[in-house]
Amino acid sequence: MDSSDFQRRFGGIARLYGADALARFQRAHCCVAGVGGVGSWVVEALARSGIGELTLIDMDHVAESNINRQLPALTDTIGKAKVAALAERVAKINPASVVHTVEDFVSAEDAGKYISSGMDFVFDCIDSFRIKAALIACCKRNKISVITIGGAGGKIDPLNIRLADLSRTDQDPLLAKTRKELRQNYGFPRNLKRRFDVPAVFSRENIIQPQGVEAACENHLNCGGLGSVTHVTAVFGYVAVSKVLSRLSEKR
Numbered sequence: 001m002d003s004s005d006f007q008r009r010f011g012g013i014a015r016l017y018g019a020d021a022l023a024r025f026q027r028a029h030c031c032v033a034g035v036g037g038v039g040s041w042v043v044e045a046l047a048r049s050g051i052g053e054l055t056l057i058d059m060d061h062v063a064e065s066n067i068n069r070q071l072p073a074l075t076d077t078i079g080k081a082k083v084a085a086l087a088e089r090v091a092k093i094n095p096a097s098v099v100h101t102v103e104d105f106v107s108a109e110d111a112g113k114y115i116s117s118g119m120d121f122v123f124d125c126i127d128s129f130r131i132k133a134a135l136i137a138c139c140k141r142n143k144i145s146v147i148t149i150g151g152a153g154g155k156i157d158p159l160n161i162r163l164a165d166l167s168r169t170d171q172d173p174l175l176a177k178t179r180k181e182l183r184q185n186y187g188f189p190r191n192l193k194r195r196f197d198v199p200a201v202f203s204r205e206n207i208i209q210p211q212g213v214e215a216a217c218e219n220h221l222n223c224g225g226l227g228s229v230t231h232v233t234a235v236f237g238y239v240a241v242s243k244v245l246s247r248l249s250e251k252r
Helices: 003-017 019-027 039-047 082-093 129-141 173-185 230-250
Strands: 029-033 053-057 098-102 121-124 146-149 161-165 199-203
Touching (some): 053 082, 121 129, 129 173, 146 230, 199 230
Parallel strands (some): 029 053, 146 199
């Protein structure tokens, strides 16, 4: 794709953030760990913002049960690896973007396996608090910027979605458990006045319990006991991308 084609596609980004910022977006490498209900929308927004390099990590394949909230979930993509389906979509949005696909899960024991120092930002869209904590700790240890996403399941009002330091979130059991894990096992500050310097997206809305379910899962973004809807999961992702683009646009 030549420069004139790129400008036709992404000139609107330059008119918002400035030409220098768009050039930084082109040079940026973002990693999305977990490309499901929230992560898939993160990928979409990054691609449409002209981000030049993406690493997508997820072992899951598209299932019918994903259709209510996940971008790549269509009748003709059922059974396809999510990272592969998204890579094809990114190529149609920005053919100049380099996309690395990793069909694997991040593990708590080896959280840094696919994380490199060349990454400008890591999006933690993982649904296990232990793995979230391990990934966040790995990024902080290696001085790689990271943003974490809280629980989107059981929420219906996007106007309750907030952005705050991970040490300051509330009404989010997933992030609360992640915070506790970081303090207990990774040396993060126990002093409640000290911040983690990790931006987090969360909702202040109370979790809506499905009828007939006594207790919903508190450890996952979207677990079997909770409902989920696109206008919430997508906004979680878009808020995260907004924060990251702002940070990238300020880099020199």
